[in-house]
Amino acid sequence: MSKIVIVKLGGAAITNKKSICEFAPESELSALLDQVAIAYEILKGAGHQLILVHGAGSFGHPQAVKYNLKSGWSSIRDRTYSLKGYAHIRSCLQILSQRIVSELERRDVPALTMSPIDYTETINCEETPTGEFLAMAARATRYLSLGFVPVLHGDAVLDQIRGCTILSGDIIMYQLTRLLPEVRRCVFITDVCGIYKCDPKVNAENNELIQHIKVGNIVEEELTNQQNDKMTVADVTGGMQGKVKWAKRMVSHSQHSLDAVICRWGTDDALDIMTLKAKLAPNARMTIFTKDSNLLNR
Numbered sequence: 536m537s538k539i540v541i542v543k544l545g546g547a548a549i550t551n552k553k554s555i556c557e558f559a560p561e562s563e564l565s566a567l568l569d570q571v572a573i574a575y576e577i578l579k580g581a582g583h584q585l586i587l588v589h590g591a592g593s594f595g596h597p598q599a600v601k602y603n604l605k606s607g608w609s610s611i612r613d614r615t616y617s618l619k620g621y622a623h624i625r626s627c628l629q630i631l632s633q634r635i636v637s638e639l640e641r642r643d644v645p646a647l648t649m650s651p652i653d654y655t656e657t658i659n660c661e662e663t664p665t666g667e668f669l670a671m672a673a674r675a676t677r678y679l680s681l682g683f684v685p686v687l688h689g690d691a692v693l694d695q696i697r698g699c700t701i702l703s704g705d706i707i708m709y710q711l712t713r714l715l716p717e718v719r720r721c722v723f724i725t726d727v728c729g730i731y732k733c734d735p736k737v738n739a740e741n742n743e744l745i746q747h748i749k750v751g752n753i754v755e756e757e758l759t760n761q762q763n764d765k766m767t768v769a770d771v772t773g774g775m776q777g778k779v780k781w782a783k784r785m786v787s788h789s790q791h792s793l794d795a796v797i798c799r800w801g802t803d804d805a806l807d808i809m810t811l812k813a814k815l816a817p818n819a820r821m822t823i824f825t826k827d828s829n830l831l832n833r
């Protein structure tokens with residue numbers, strides 16, 4: 536049976552989140568996209584399909600903070616600043632998205648951009664009912680049926696309550712899992728191997744990678760306290776804490792056997808996980824979310 540894998544290319548992997556509108560170093564971006572191209576070929580060869588979502592990184596988060604775009608403009612009398620900011624962030628996001636799809640196209644991946652702003656108008660950001668994402672899911676399905684790889688991204692979208700808001704790629708992944716039953720794995724590629732007891736960039740010692748999160752345990756709350764004090768870069772969508780929340784939701788709400796994995800760009804483990812490899816290396820380094828105690832096939 537054909538399965539769909541959704542891979543999110545995190546903003547921390549494709550951009551320099553400490554800067555503004557700066558891509559990750561050429562060699563790193565290249566290594567990541569080479570791997571995505573290989574994953575696409577392997578999945579296609581096995582009769583499976585790939586959807587890509589990318590984060591905004593330094594092409595979205597600092598701009599959203601500067602122009603206060605997550606809470607929108609509904610309560611603001613003079614919208615001039617918000618409109619300027621909204622137009623600016625959309626233009627930055629298009630630069631990022633264009634670079635990603637053109638790099639993929641150069642690697643023979645038939646990638647087609649789908650900007651969420653064109654398919655949905657949210658209703659109070661993350662509270663938006665799943666039905667509002669039907670047009671987006673239908674278009675992604677159509678592209679898949681023709682053999683394309685849809686490339687969505689975290690976006691600045693219009694919102695019926697706030698005027699506009701910021702919709703994370705993590706939420707887009709979640710909504711696609713609700714609407715496309717063939718999705719069996721969601722992979723978050725970022726710049727760390729997974730979830731640690733605390734941010735590995737802040738505390739490298741006495742830190743531990745959490746290899747398995749059985750959905751329903753309390754790791755999310757433990758992480759919340761640790762991260763909020765120490766956010767080192769602009770992130771309006773909750774950073775790693777947000778990712779944990781949406782990964783847990785997609786796994787626990789799924790009617791099928793869906794798992795979610797957070798792993799680091801460029802590693803062999805990332806390629807194995809993106810390609811649904813049946814047996815992972817015993818020393819694989821990643822965080823896996825599953826509904827039961829079974830830690831994939833290790």
Ligand SMILES: Nc1ncnc2c1ncn2[C@@H]1O[C@H](COP(=O)(O)OP(=O)(O)OP(=O)(O)O)[C@@H](O)[C@H]1O
Nearest residue numbers: 545546547590591592725730731733734736774775
């Ligand atoms: N407990 C933690 N474990 C692992 N990483 C953490 C933790 N707390 C904070 N982080 C930070 O989270 C970052 C990854 O989250 P981030 O939201 O930036 O991911 P992303 O998906 O790549 O980015 P974006 O949201 O822009 O798409 C890492 O760079 C790491 O420094």
Ligand SMILES: C=C(C)CCOP(=O)(O)O
Nearest residue numbers: 590591595689703704772
């Ligand atoms: C900041 C913007 C515009 C989108 C955020 O998406 P994310 O980086 O996937 O969380």
